Amino acid sequence: EIVLTQSPGTLSLSPGERATLSCRASQSVSNNYLAWYQQKLGQAPRLLIYGASSRATGIPDRFSGGGSGTDFTLTISRLEPEDFAVYYCQQHGSSPVTFGQGTKVEIK
């Protein structure tokens, strides 16, 4: 199975700043099928990005995804107060689908 490693574990930033999250795969992700989810405390995850760079329905354009092969990034261009949460990457190109361990974006 593909192991996904996210970095950093925690990102401390202020509202308005840019956030860059990393997800590295143990082997190449088929068709760059890499997704990102946001999870707020006590809530279910929400799909943000799929196929490495496509935004899900209703996701603001300050969220963008990039990368290919084994290295992927999620960028939040300007952090809004509601963006402070935990973010998970997931590869959806091969079975079993797997998730990274998460990056927490916290208020500095």
Next chain:
Amino acid sequence: QLQLQESGPGLVKPSETLSLTCTVSGGSINSGAYYWGWVRQPPGEGLEWIGSVYYSGNTYYNPSLKSRVTISIDTSKNQFSLKLSSVTAADTAVYYCAKVVGALFDQWGQGKLVTVSS
């Protein structure tokens, strides 16, 4: 608008079987466009895919849990279910049901905390 809701016991004894049901409302579970899946999250930890089921009854399981997992679907009730046998404390988690599109979990239930303890 499609909604998913998990239900079932919140406490299960070690070695017994965990059973949860997901009720889908606002849409038909009979759609061939989607799968229906289960994902779990131990307290303070990350996400783990358990398995998925198609409306036809075809199932796909995570190999790490395959020997203990059964997922079934009841289209007449618009429900699908999870059974996990021989549970231990390591199976304590929030269990989510979700609509699965192309191996993406695009709609989720609110989650059900299941604690394994005697």
